[in-house]
Ligand SMILES: Cc1cc2nc3c(=O)[nH]c(=O)nc-3n(C[C@H](O)[C@H](O)[C@H](O)COP(=O)(O)OP(=O)(O)OC[C@H]3O[C@@H](n4cnc5c(N)ncnc54)[C@H](O)[C@@H]3O)c2cc1C
């Protein structure tokens with residue numbers, strides 16, 4: 137089975153600082169890591185490979201300095217990691233990102249399944265997977281919390297909040313997985329060491345035969361024209377240090393508002 | 397300008413098991429507001445089976461036109477079948493903007509429509525407006541809710557998914573008139589075959605009128621029982637800050653905040669929650685906020701209406717007692 141995983145290298149969002157002047161995340165202010173949601177995508181790819189054999193290719197678009205971090209995908213069981221990196225990709229929104237990723241996927245030849253994470257912690261749109269599936273013209277199984285392959289078909293659990301579908305679909309297709317689908321394993325010491333010795337394959341705009349008008353700033357229909365630090369929305373809080381009097385006031389409030 | 401030359405602002409009327417999702421009514425509320433800023437016609441698109449009753453409701457809620465695609469294959473959500481019809485409609489009417497609810501259906505369907513139309517899509521907006529030049533402005537929290545990004549779209553139509561429970565609902569008025577335009581669904585190969593469908597009777601946080609939320613002030617998973625008891629007495633449900641969801645103490649459907657549910661209940665009681673920007677992003681607009689926290693400097697007190705400084709393990713049982721004695 138030919139499996140493709142889409143994975144992004146992101147700054148550690150708990151620590152990263154925001155550059156309010158330039159209106160961008162200051163990537164240098166925090167260490168990088170594989171997008172936490174994509175670890176579930178990688179784990180699911182590894183599980184499919186364990187059961188059905190095959191090959192896993194991880195594809196990522198980002199600046200060239202993410203190369204080392206990307207090797208973590210190999211330590212986790214990916215066979216080959218591809219990094220799309222080119223100045224022409226800079227400033228891509230989800231449409232341009234998904235176009236570049238879909239071109240890269242096409243360039244790798246036939247595949248059975250593309251797996252992506254539910255969302256990135258920095259972009260936080262959850263759109264890239266769906267857009268990639270449209271560029272490729274293949275089915276999209278969103279919010280998947282269970283995945284199996286049997287008799288030439290994928291069987292998946294698609295969660296639409298309170299409605300749960302058990303579906304069957306034929307390859308090739310694209311699946312975005314939720315955090316509930318599995319618990320990613322930690323890579324072992326030996327795997328980490330081996331991964332360090334492997335090469336990440338780099339591809340540029342030419343390499344993926346991209347229409348340059350669809351890449352980067354030019355290919356991105358949306359743009360952030362203003363950043364706003366939200367209004368505080370603070371209220372005048374009546375503070376009680378003594379629980380008894382506080383509770384008494386709360387009971388009065390509940391009554392006056394018809395809450396009890 | 398006559399009504400016919402007006403560009404349309406098109407609302408995707410998400411339907412689940414035959415009923416229109418309430419986020420649709422919020423989208424209509426916003427669309428009506430925007431149509432007063434720029435001469436736009438509010439319309440909606442509904443895909444389903446035997447859905448004329450719901451289409452009429454959309455008119456009562458302010459749609460001037462409802463494009464209705466009816467077929468048994470459209471009763472259940474299918475990204476490809478839905479996309480095919482919405483894309484065809486969008487190419488025909490060339491709307492100014494298309495709005496989707498930020499539900500799992502909206503957030504998975506909109507990207508397919510946007511990529512097919514080669515247009516921009518902005519995720520999970522918390523506000524929409526139109527500037528002096530008539531440009532559509534989409535506002536969304538970014539950088540984990542610490543900032544708001546204002547986004548414009550170079551291509552047409554602009555497309556957005558919009559967070560549930562942040563916009564004002566449209567008012568229902570049976571005197572409103574509009575047209576149901578029956579469309580012929582286009583065939584396409586479906587995304588999947590649905591083998592089984594289940595509805596889980598989980599809690600519905602966004603619709604709750606009272607929410608009692610627990611944070612890291614709780615010492616053990618079992619202590620949620622105490623909050624549950626309080627919530628029951630108030631006719632409400634239990635919410636949670638994210639760390640406890642990550643710990644597995646309570647299900648994700650209970651999470652309030654930037655990466656969880658946005659809620660706007662009549663009463664929100666925050667128990668042992670510090671009030672991080674990410675938590676506040678999900679509950680700041682509650683009508684009445686009560687905070688119980690042992691740390692007087694906890695930010696939550698600045699966003700609450702009433703606060704008790706103290707130990708939740710002392711105060712909540714007392715409150716339960718008082719409510720029971722009534
Ligand atoms: C990308 C991202 C998304 C996030 N999304 C969300 C989200 O959706 N929702 C969310 O909630 N968080 C979210 N967070 C996490 C957020 O940043 C905070 O870490 C989290 O909200 C803190 O939860 P807390 O208030 O329960 O815990 P803490 O900040 O640890 O606060 C616990 C509070 O309990 C008080 N306390 C302790 N013991 C007692 C006692 N016995 N009685 C009374 N008070 C007591 C303490 O004084 C303290 O104020 C997100 C973070 C990131 C990076």
Ligand SMILES: Nc1ncnc2c1ncn2[C@@H]1O[C@H](COP(=O)(O)O)[C@@H](O)[C@H]1O
Nearest residue numbers: 143197252253255256259261262263264
């Ligand atoms: N630059 C990228 N490179 C590779 N995969 C990506 C990239 N951006 C997004 N993805 C994939 O698309 C998913 C959704 O991302 P997003 O739409 O940014 O929230 C992620 O979990 C990844 O699997």
